[in-house]
Amino acid sequence: MTVAQRVADTLQAAYAGPPVAPPTSTFPDLTLDEAYAAQLLQIERRLASGRRVVGHKIGLTSAAMQELLGVDQPDYGHLLDDMVVADSLSIDRFLQPRIEPEIGFVLGRDLQGPGVDEVAAAAAVEAAFPALEIVDSRIADWQIGLLDTIADNASSGAVVLGPERVALRDLDLPSVSVTMRRNGQDVGTGTGAAVMGNPLRALAWLANTLGARGIRLEAGHIVLAGAMCAMVPVTAGDQVTAEFPGFGAVSVRFTS
Numbered sequence: 557m558t559v560a561q562r563v564a565d566t567l568q569a570a571y572a573g574p575p576v577a578p579p580t581s582t583f584p585d586l587t588l589d590e591a592y593a594a595q596l597l598q599i600e601r602r603l604a605s606g607r608r609v610v611g612h613k614i615g616l617t618s619a620a621m622q623e624l625l626g627v628d629q630p631d632y633g634h635l636l637d638d639m640v641v642a643d644s645l646s647i648d649r650f651l652q653p654r655i656e657p658e659i660g661f662v663l664g665r666d667l668q669g670p671g672v673d674e675v676a677a678a679a680a681v682e683a684a685f686p687a688l689e690i691v692d693s694r695i696a697d698w699q700i701g702l703l704d705t706i707a708d709n710a711s712s713g714a715v716v717l718g719p720e721r722v723a724l725r726d727l728d729l730p731s732v733s734v735t736m737r738r739n740g741q742d743v744g745t746g747t748g749a750a751v752m753g754n755p756l757r758a759l760a761w762l763a764n765t766l767g768a769r770g771i772r773l774e775a776g777h778i779v780l781a782g783a784m785c786a787m788v789p790v791t792a793g794d795q796v797t798a799e800f801p802g803f804g805a806v807s808v809r810f811t812s
Contacts, residue, residue, distance in 0.1 A: 558590075558593075559583050559586065559590050559594075560590045560591075560593035560594040560597060561594075561597060562583075563579045563582075563583065563586070563590070563591070563594035563707050564593075564594040564595075564597035564598050564601075564707075566579070566582075567579070567594065567598060567694050567695075567707060567708050568598050568601065570651075570694035570695075571651075571694060573651055574651075574696070575651055575652065575693065575694055575695055575696040575697070576694060576695060576696060577695070577696060578695050578696075578699055578700060578701065578704040579591070579594070579695075579703065579704050579707050579708075580701055580703050580704050586703050586707075587703075588702075588703065588706070590703075590707075591702075591703040591704075591706040591707040592706055592707075592769070594706075594707040595633065595634070595706060595707055595708070595709050595710075598709060599634045599636070599709070602636060603636075607636045607637055607638055608636065608637045609634055609635070609636060609777070610635050610636065610637050610639075610640060610777060610778060611634075611635040611777040611778035611779055611780070612632050612633065612634060612635060612762060612766070612773070612777070612779050612780075613632065613633045613634075613635055613689065613710055613712060613715070613779070613780040614630050614631075614632050614710075614758045614759075614761070614762050614779070614780060614781055614782045615630060615631045615632065615633065615705065615710040615711065615782065615783075616629070616630045616631050616702070616705075616782075617630045617750075617751045617752045617758050617781065617782025617783065618750050618751065618752075618782065618783060621783070625700070625701055625702055625705075626701070626702075627701075627702040629702075630752070630758065630761060630762075630782065631702060631705060631706045631710050632710055632762055632765065632766070633706075633709040633710025633711070633712045634709060634712070635712065635715060635778065635780070639712065639713070639714045639715055640714070640715055640717060641690075641714045641715070641716055641808075642716070643716060643806075643807055643808050643809065644808065644809045644810075644811060645714070645808065645809075645810065645811065646810070646811050646812070647790070647791060647792045647810040647811065647812060648812070649714070650690065650692045650713055650714075651692055651693065651694060652692055652693050652697075652698060652789075653690050653691070653692050653713060653789065653790050653810075654690070654691050654692075654698075654787040654788060654789050654790065655688055655689070655690050655691070655736075655738075655787060655788060655789075655790050655796050655808075656688070656689050656691065656736075656744075656783035656784070656785065656786070656787040656788075657686070657687070657688055657689075657734045657736045657744070657746070657783070657784050657785065657798035657800075657806075658686075658687045658688070658689050658751075658780045658781060658782060658783055658784060659684055659685075659686065659687070659729065659732060659748055659751065659755045659780075659781050659784070659800075660684065660685045660686070660687040660715075660717065660778055660779065660780050660781065661681045661682075661683070661684055661685075661755075661759060661778065661779045661781065662681070662682045662683050662684075662685065662721065662776070662777075662778055663680050663681060663682060663773055663774065663775050663776065663777050663778075663779065664680065664681065664682030664683075664775060665679075665680045665682075665775045666680070666772055666773065666774055666775050667680040667759075667763045667772070667773040668763060668766070668767045668771075668772040668773065669760075669763045669764030669765070669766065669767025669768065670764050670767050670768065671764070672760045672763040672764050672767070673760055674754060674756040674757055674760055676760065676763075677756045677757075677759040677760040677763060678724055678756050680759075680763075680773070681724055681756075681759070682721075683721035683722055683723055683724075684721075684722050684723075684724060684727060684729070684755075684803075685717060685718050685719075685720055685721055685722065685804065686718035686720060686734075686798060686800045686803055686804040686805060686806045687715055687716065687717050687718060687780060687806060688715070688716045688796060688798055688806050688807070688808055689713070689714075689715050689780055689783070690713040690714040690715065690716070690790070690808070691711045691712065691713050691787055692711060692712070692713030692714075693705070693708060693711045694708050695708060715780060716806055716807075716808045717778070717806070718800075718804045718805060718806035719804070719806075720803065720804030722803060722804070727803065729748040729754055729755050729756060730747065730748045730749040730753065730754050730755075731747060731748065731749070732747060732748040732800055732802075732803055733745070733746070733747045733748075733800065733801060734746055734747070734784050734785065734798050734799065734800045735798070735799050736785060736788070736796065736797070736798045737796070737797050737798075737799075738788060738790065738794055738795070738796050739794055739795055740795075743788045744784075744785035744786055744788060745785055746783075746784035746785035747784065748784065750782075750783070750784050750785065751781050751782040751783070751784060752782065755781035755782065756781075758781045758782050759779055759781060762779060790810050791810065792810055792811060792812035793810065793811075793812070794809070794810045795807065795808075795809045795810075796808055796809075796810075
């Protein structure tokens with residue numbers, strides 16, 4: 557059994573709890589390729605059980621998060637159909653949930669690197685939308701490094717999509733602002749500039765990074781560009797709303 561298979565087995569089992577030790581503590585020589593291989597093995601198993609890939613998420617797009625984890629690059633994970641949820645859901649489906657506001661894209665055409673820049677990325681986008689990403693970790697106490705979170709599908713949990721669909725020509729993405737509130741209290745603010753300076757830069761990075769692995773972003777898929785402010789924890793009974801002035805709003809309630 558390969559290292560990637562052993563990591564995938566451990567993380568997949570941890571979805572039912574309890575969280576496990578970081579893969580890099582068990583396999584200190586884990587490589588980037590092995591971490592992504594472990595992620596893909598888990599995705600392939602879920603596809604075999606009837607799930608569908610509906611897009612991708614980009615993580616570690618802010619300078620603050622990269623500095624926190626001691627990395628100089630983002631990462632990505634897969635979004636599956638059962639990860640797109642309504643505006644009310646049970647907290648019990650998660651182990652250590654946290655939430656963050658993001659700008660999402662719906663692709664109107666296929667996009668594949670190498671050579672994708674912000675202009676090419678924008679040309680592939682059909683519309684942008686506000687979103688809340690619920691991040692989760694199968695790794696105990698969120699003690700993650702870059703390779704740990706990659707292997708754990710970029711700490712993916714679920715996503716709530718706002719109803720708005722806005723053409724890029726009507727948005728200045730770096731200037732899009734957001735205020736996130738939990739139970740009516742402000743818990744985070746940010747702008748699109750927090751996402752690599754421009755969320756389209758994150759989309760181009762994803763297309764080029766996947767392209768190097770022979771993977772194409774597909775028309776109709778969604779892409780979450782990255783967090784606009786720090787993630788915050790949530791518990792049963794919490795109501796979280798993200799308001800994006802001039803862009804839209806999105807909210808979710810967590811039930812027990």
